Structure formats: structure tokens, C-alpha cells
Amino acid sequence: MKQAFKSLLVAGLVLTGASLTAASLTSARAEPLRIGIGGAFTSIDPHFYNATPNHSVSMHIFDRLVDRAPDVSLKPGLALSWKTLSDTVWEFKLRPGVTWHDGKPFTADDVAFTYERARNVPNSPGGFGGFLRAVKKVEVVDPLTLRIDTGVPAPNLPRELAFVPIISRHVGETAATEDYNSGKAAIGTGPYKFVSYTPGDRVELTRNDAWWGAKQPWDKVTLRMITNPGARVASILAGDVDVIDTPPAGDLAKLRADDRVRVASTEGLRVIYLALHSQEPVPATITANDGKPLAKNPLLDVKVRQALSIAINREGLADRIMHKTARATGQWLPPGTYSYATSVAVPAFDTNKAKALLAEAGFPDGFKVTLFSPSDRYPNDAATAQAIAQMWTRAGVKTAVETLPWSAYTGRGGKQEFGIGLWGWGSPTGEAGYLLSNVAATNDAARGLGVFNYGRYSNPELDKQIVEALATIDDDKREKLFVSAIEIFAKTLPIIPLYTLDNAWVTRKGITIEPRRDERTLAVDARPAK
Numbered sequence: 001m002k003q004a005f006k007s008l009l010v011a012g013l014v015l016t017g018a019s020l021t022a023a024s025l026t027s028a029r030a031e032p033l034r035i036g037i038g039g040a041f042t043s044i045d046p047h048f049y050n051a052t053p054n055h056s057v058s059m060h061i062f063d064r065l066v067d068r069a070p071d072v073s074l075k076p077g078l079a080l081s082w083k084t085l086s087d088t089v090w091e092f093k094l095r096p097g098v099t100w101h102d103g104k105p106f107t108a109d110d111v112a113f114t115y116e117r118a119r120n121v122p123n124s125p126g127g128f129g130g131f132l133r134a135v136k137k138v139e140v141v142d143p144l145t146l147r148i149d150t151g152v153p154a155p156n157l158p159r160e161l162a163f164v165p166i167i168s169r170h171v172g173e174t175a176a177t178e179d180y181n182s183g184k185a186a187i188g189t190g191p192y193k194f195v196s197y198t199p200g201d202r203v204e205l206t207r208n209d210a211w212w213g214a215k216q217p218w219d220k221v222t223l224r225m226i227t228n229p230g231a232r233v234a235s236i237l238a239g240d241v242d243v244i245d246t247p248p249a250g251d252l253a254k255l256r257a258d259d260r261v262r263v264a265s266t267e268g269l270r271v272i273y274l275a276l277h278s279q280e281p282v283p284a285t286i287t288a289n290d291g292k293p294l295a296k297n298p299l300l301d302v303k304v305r306q307a308l309s310i311a312i313n314r315e316g317l318a319d320r321i322m323h324k325t326a327r328a329t330g331q332w333l334p335p336g337t338y339s340y341a342t343s344v345a346v347p348a349f350d351t352n353k354a355k356a357l358l359a360e361a362g363f364p365d366g367f368k369v370t371l372f373s374p375s376d377r378y379p380n381d382a383a384t385a386q387a388i389a390q391m392w393t394r395a396g397v398k399t400a401v402e403t404l405p406w407s408a409y410t411g412r413g414g415k416q417e418f419g420i421g422l423w424g425w426g427s428p429t430g431e432a433g434y435l436l437s438n439v440a441a442t443n444d445a446a447r448g449l450g451v452f453n454y455g456r457y458s459n460p461e462l463d464k465q466i467v468e469a470l471a472t473i474d475d476d477k478r479e480k481l482f483v484s485a486i487e488i489f490a491k492t493l494p495i496i497p498l499y500t501l502d503n504a505w506v507t508r509k510g511i512t513i514e515p516r517r518d519e520r521t522l523a524v525d526a527r528p529a530k
Contacts, residue, residue, distance in 0.1 A: 031217055039056075047121045049127070056444075060223070070266075107140075237271070243511065261507065264505050266515040270424050277418070283419035311394075314328035337481035372418040480490075495515045
């Protein structure tokens with residue numbers, strides 16, 4: 001696995017555009033494809049919000065400099081190749097002959113503009129600055145050559161750039177988020193062109209026959225937002241859609257036995273976790289048992305954090321709530337992946353020890369909390385929150401649950417309005433640094449660190465380990481630094497990891513889809529069955 005990780009940095013050097021040209025592939029067929037997406041996509045602006053449903057939409061319209069295969073290995077996108085000229089300078093050779101949907105040519109200047117714009121999008125609940133933290137200077141050498149100076153070594157740069165959709169300067173310079181949502185600025189280089197967007201409902205697309213990649217079999221694609229799990233299953237069984245993602249875990253066995261549909265699945269890279277408010281004053285949703293304010297925030301005490309962690313039966317959540325489609329964890333990567341820490345075990349479930357830790361922290365009678373959760377974002381998210389509330393209440397922390405639709409949840413969570421909130425985080429870079437730098441590091445927008453640190457946890461020792469690891473070129477040394485950071489993480493608990501998810505899709509008979517470890521649901525991965 002380690003060798004596979006090393007190969008990501010040079011993948012673009014050994015692949016050429018010749019194998020990807022449209023001329024070498026089969027001609028397109030005139031068929032529509034209807035996809036039911038479980039998560040709520042909130043904008044057509046490709047830089048507005050770094051969330052999987054938004055990525056699934058934008059990746060149909062906009063390409064990236066570096067692309068990612070379903071197994072998360074890197075492959076050429078708008079860049080045919082990339083290499084290091086020094087420890088801090090990368091050179092990218094761009095794909096010739098690419099045009100925007102309006103017919104204008106794509107050039108290196110568009111990439112330079114994108115990396116300026118994507119850092120700061122007004123009103124974004126969680127943007128793309130973290131992916132561009134290493135980009136200090138962008139030099140346009142010629143229309144098809146780009147150099148990026150990172151200032152310090154940045155071995156993860158190609159993996160991070162695979163997240164950032166490229167937009168055009170000629171459209172984007174005067175465009176706001178509402179211009180993308182209206183379609184006025186939704187002009188990309190991707191496999192599909194924008195037709196319409198109905199917020200809270202659907203996106204309509206049409207095939208881009210001038211796309212540089214493989215000719216697509218679908219002349220029209222509809223991405224429907226179907227956040228209710230039962231409604232998604234009913235839609236695929238009734239033939240109202242052709243593909244759904246995130247089917248309910250409890251329905252998978254029944255769906256696999258149904259001749260009308262097929263199930264495709266793979267081990268995922270997303271961890272479901274709890275973010276704990278780690279600042280004063282005490283959140284209003286954390287009180288004494290009588291409802292009166294507390295003098296101090298109990299979540300700042302590591303013993304309280306540890307008590308909350310071991311009061312959770314992770315194996316029970318994975319087996320019973322998630323119907324064995326999740327794996328209990330004390331970190332966020334599957335065993336065997338690069339930078340997985342074998343020294344960090346799944347925390348042992350122990351209610352009595354949790355009560356003892358609470359007493360040692362000065363809360364022998366516990367306290368009251370509200371656990372917030374989305375109701376329509378992750379598989380069984382609300383059910384997981386309810387189960388945790390019961391476990392914490394048995395340990396002495398009386399817990400209520402408040403659930404919100406994802407569209408409302410993200411805005412409030414991004415403003416640190418939750419004392420404790422349930423979240424998910426994928427690591428499609430395939431290494432520990434992506435979560436560490438975005439979720440566990442001290443929030444520092446100027447440096448692109450801790451962008452999704454919703455609890456505002458801060459630990460200078462952990463920050464030092466993270467920054468050093470991200471700037472270490474040698475794979476073995478970087479892995480040791482990541483493992484050391486994970487060990488600090490496990491002791492201090494910036495967040496409480498619960499379980500990692502498997503990813504699944506259901507297609508109607510006659511269609512196949514290649515399952516992705518990064519959870520994106522893309523028309524380019526679906527094909528008519530042979």
C-alpha cells in the first residue's frame with residue numbers, strides 16, 4: 001500500500017493524453033441518466049462548499065488540474081503531467097485543445113485565476129482554502145505550462161489540487177455565487193453542460209460532445225436531491241431514477257436479492273465523528289443537571305472527553321445501527337492504508353470507567369448536553385446520535401438530541417453554534433494529513449489550517465507535528481510523523497472518531513457503476529450493462 005501511495009506523486013508523469021482522447025473511444029449513445037443523490041447539494045458554485053454532494057455536482061461541469069480515479073489514485077485531468085523542478089517548485093503541463101463550454105480556449109491563466117478565487121468565496125460555510133495552503137505563487141510560463149511555488153516542500157500538492165475545480169477567468173472575474181446558481185457563470189470544461197438548477201430539488205445537464213475525455217453514453221443527466229433514504233429506495237425500485245447513492249444499510253440485503261437492481265460497494269474513506277466545543281464560554285446547550293449555567297466548559301477537560309469517548313459502544317453502532325456497513329475506529333483511515341497508526345486501538349467501551357473519569361474531572365453527577373446531528377446527510381446519522389445519547393445518559397451525562405436538515409446544519413455548525421455535533425469527514429487523499437490539517441489543527445484561515453475545525457480545538461504540540469509532516473518529502477519519515485500526530489490525537493481527542501463507512505450505490509438492471517472510495521456519484525462512472 002505504501003508503494004501505491006508513493007506512486008501518486010508521479011502518476012501524471014507516466015500517463016499521456018493519447019489513451020484518453022475521445023477519438024479512441026466508442027461513440028456516444030443517446031440515453032438519459034437519472035441519479036438520486038442522498039446528500040443536499042447547496043450550490044453550483046464549485047468553490048462555495050467543500051462537501052461531497054456539492055463535489056458530485058461540480059465534477060460533472062468542471063474539471064480539475066489533477067484527477068482522481070475511483071480507487072483515489074491520481075491520474076491526469078486538465079494537466080497531462082506534473083513534476084518537481086526543486087523541493088518547492090512544481091511544473092504542470094496542460095492538456096492542449098481543451099475548450100470551455102462557450103468555445104473559448106482553456107489556458108494556464110485560468111488555473112492561476114482559479115487558485116486566487118477559490119481561497120475566499122463570500123459566505124462559504126467551508127471552502128477550499130485548505131487545499132491551496134501550500135500554493136504561495138503561481139507562474140504562467142506559457143498557455144500550457146504552469147509552475148507552482150510552495151515556499152516549503154509540499155509533497156501532497158497534486159493530491160490537494162485534485163479537489164479544486166478549475167473555472168475560467170473570462171467568466172469568473174465578474175461572477176458571484178448567484179451567477180453560478182443561475183447558470184450564467186456555470187461554464188466549465190467538464191463532460192456535461194449546465195441546463196438548469198432548482199435549489200433543493202435537481203440539476204439538469206446535457207452532454208458536452210467537445211469534452212477531451214471518453215465519449216459519454218448519456219445525452220442528458222439529471223441529478224435529483226432525494227434526502228429521504230426510503231424515498232431513494234422507492235425511486236430506484238419504481239424506475240423513477242437509474243442510480244442512487246447511500247442506500248439504507250438495513251435495506252442492502254433485500255436490494256442485493258432483488259432482480260430489478262444491482263448493488264455496487266467498496267470500503268470507504270469517511271469517518272463519522274463528534275466535534276466538541278473547545279473554547280469558553282460554555283455553550284448554552286451544555287448545563288448543570290438543573291439547567292443552570294456551568295462555571296467552566298467541561299469539554300475542555302481531557303478526562304471528560306475521554307469519558308465521553310469510552311462511554312460509546314462503537315462496535316454496537318457499527319453492527320446494529322449501521323447493520324455491519326461500518327467499522328469501529330479510534331482514528332479515521334482503514335487498516336493497511338498509508339499512515340494508519342497500528343498503535344491506536346478502538347477505544348474500549350466502559351461505562352463504569354467513564355463515570356470514574358467524570359468524577360475525577362469534578363463532575364461526579366455528570367451534566368446535561370444537547371447532541372446535534374444532521375437528519376439527512378450520512379447513513380443513519382440521526383439514529384447514531386440517538387444511540388449515543390442513550391449511552392451517555394447511562395454514563396451520567398444526560399443527553400438530548402436535536403436534528404436538522406443538512407442545509408441548515410452546515411451553516412450553524414460552521415458558526416460554532418453546537419456544543420457537540422456529529423459530522424463526517426472523508427480522506428480521499430489516502431493519508432492522515434487531510435483530516436489532521438483541516439479538522440484537528442488550530443483554526444488559521446490565513447494558513448489554510450483548521451478550516452473545518454468546528455470545535456475550535458487548539459493544541460500547539462499537535463499543530464507542530466502536522467505542519468512538519470506536511471512539509472516532509474521522504475515518505476517513510478512523513479508516515480512516522482503522521483503516526484506520532486495520530487498518537488497525540490488519540491490521547492487528547494480533538495474530535496471523537498466513531499466508525500468508518502462502506503460506500504454503496506444501487507443501479508437499475510441494465511446499468512453498472514464503478515464504486516468510488518471518495519463517495520462521489522458521477523455519471524462518468526456509470527455505463528450501460530453489456
